[in-house]
Amino acid sequence: MRVFLTGGAGYIGSHTLLEVLSGAHEVCVYDDYSNSAPEALKRVERLSNRTFQAVTGNILDQTSLASALADFQPDVVVHFAGKKAVGESVVKPLMYYENNVVGTLSLLRGMEAAGCTRLVFSQYYFYRNP
Ligand SMILES: NC(=O)c1ccc[n+]([C@@H]2O[C@H](COP(=O)([O-])OP(=O)(O)OC[C@H]3O[C@@H](n4cnc5c(N)ncnc54)[C@H](O)[C@@H]3O)[C@@H](O)[C@H]2O)c1
Known part of the structure; x- marks a missing residue:
């Protein structure tokens, strides 16, 4: 399969990447390295x-x-x-909603345009306590 892995340089993503590569799958990682580094991908390659x-x-x-x-x-x-x-999600809730909710909608739009209908989704949403 051709697997498009967002956040593939992160904690869960890089472990998933290693697992996916153990099968005969082609992978494209998409990450802005806002909470990771390209070095993680080099390690997975090795x-x-x-x-x-x-x-x-x-x-x-x-x-x-x-x-x-x-x-x-x-x-x-x-x-x-x-x-x-x-902690950061409580201090910056709108940044979290934008990244996680709007970002996911952006992904779904891109998938629709590319004709891809399969999604594995793992995300927490945080709510500010009233
Ligand atoms: N860590 C856990 O125990 C755990 C458990 C269940 C679910 N999750 C979910 O899995 C996801 C990843 O968690 P993690 O622990 O690997 O976090 P992480 O911060 O280590 O990895 C997230 C990756 O996504 C990238 N990223 C963040 N925002 C981005 C954006 N707007 N565009 C492109 N790349 C972006 C970061 O650079 C990073 O590489 C989260 O949604 C989290 O809620 C994590």
Whole structure:
């Protein structure tokens, strides 16, 4: 399968990447490295002895994201590009909603345009206590 992995350089994403690469799958990672580093992907390349595509971009950048999806033509998208720090989400709730909710809508629009209908989604949403 062709797997498009958002947030693939992060904690959950990089472990998932390693697992996916152990099968005969082609992968494109899409990450802005806002909470990770490209070094994580280099380590996965070394551990898996596999290569894969990596696009640097923010899921809120609809043009960049749609272009990456159209180029890669994934069979499935695995979505881990999200913010999830509890304390920060309470201090900056709108930034979290924008990144996680608007970002996911941006992803769904890009998937629709690329004709991809399969999504694996794992994200927490935080709410400010009244
Ligand atoms: N860590 C856990 O125990 C756990 C458990 C269940 C679900 N999750 C969910 O999995 C997802 C990833 O969690 P994690 O622990 O790997 O976090 P993480 O911060 O380590 O990884 C998130 C990755 O997404 C990237 N990213 C964030 N916003 C982005 C954006 N707008 N555009 C492009 N890339 C962006 C970051 O640079 C990072 O590489 C989150 O949605 C989280 O809620 C995490």
